[in-house]
Amino acid sequence: MKSRAIIQIGGSVLQRHTMAWAQEAGLKVLLTDSSADAYLKDTADAFHQANGTDGQAILEQAQAWREHYDIVEVYAGGDFGLKSAAYVAEALGIPHCAPDAVDISLSKDLALEKFRAAGLTVPKRTDEHSAASHLPVIVKPKDSSGSRGVTFVEDAADLAAALQHARQYSSDIIIEHWVDGRHIDVNGILWHGDFYGCEVIERFFSPLPLRYPLGMVTPPKGLTEAEREKIFDTLARAAKATGINHGPVKGDFIMTRDEIVVLEIAPRFHGETNTYSAPHAYGSCSARDYMMALGAEKPPITQHYGAPKSIAGWAAIFPETTGRLREVKGGENALALPGVTDVVVRRGPGFTVNAIKDNTAVIGFIYGHATNHEMLDQLLVEARKTITVEME
Secondary structure, eight states, X not given: OOEEEEEEEOOSGGGHXXXXXXXXXXOEEEEEESSTTOTTTTTSSEEEEOOTXXXXXXXXXXXXXXXXXXXXXXXXXXXXXXHHHHHHHHHHTOOOOOHHHHHHHHOHHHHHHHHHHTTOBOXXXXXXXXXXXXXXXXXXXXXXXXXXXXXXXXXXXXXXXXXXXXXXXXXXXXXXXXXXXXXXXXXXXXXXXXXXXXXXXXXXXXXXTBOOEEEEEESXXXXXXXXXXXXXXXXXXXHHHHTOOSEEEEEEEEEOSSOEEEEEEESSOOOHHHHTTHHHHHSSOHHHHHHHHHHHXXXXXXXXXXXXXXXXXXXXXXXXXXXEEXXXXXXXXXXXXXXXXXXXXXXXXXXXXXXXXXXXXXXXXXXXXXXSHHHHHHHHHHHHHTOEEEEO
């Protein structure tokens, strides 16, 4: 009898938890990564070097693996692998989000059309000729991620500089009316068309005019059950609008006092920096629940998200100055603080920080949990004080 297995596209340190949860569920993990020395290479049950965007290469290896394994999922934790995952799953006849749905969700314009047609609220757009009449606005590159090139503009005199900044990352620019509210991230699982809501997260950002994430917390402070259900309903409707009917789904929303504004969704979970925090709040997380469902061949169990055991979150580690990274010290001191669950340093000596204005300047993350939001805030602040980022 063949062992049930998943193909995991990408084997960096940030994907280690997903692999562990899949193996906990009794699944073999067949890993592909562009690097021959991928961090998770030796932890996987099988490994093949292939770029995450090379769907054909992954498919050819998947067909070879199928001689020995019953492949039940092609999993991509980041946008870079979503098209390949859908392509391979469709070719193998595995239940999965369809390639067309991936294309729609990754296209800001196509997704926006689908959301509007479904009656969902989305940010209003303008163009550079009319932007000065609709201030404040957010200027951002169309084809970028990680908050790169994003600027908040409330003075018409700053528009030209914001447009120039965005064009460093893309020739196509999006200008949206500013929506003032709480930035809510949410994960869900589509299981053969049925929606299961998972963790709801609140992200916190840098002071304006830049707009990059500094940390997150789950569950959000003061979130009511009615608000949580409205968030789940919005994600389910957005997934249906874009054609996502099986597998992971994540949404980025802004919650105002009156409505939920849809920024984007994708057929994956939020990155492990968010998903990893959830087990410390709920005892599990969306990625783990999905792997357990695949292993058991049963719908996911998600009731624990309604009864958090603690408040969990992370804080990003940024350097205080630009330059070349020499060393990160004090991680062991942070870990000694009760409630700190992990300190992950992503960058090594020689890493260059040219500017502290988006996610590319992140050196690492501090994870923690506490009994309330105020204690978690204090814990993460104290943990950050113990860490020194030496630049040269």
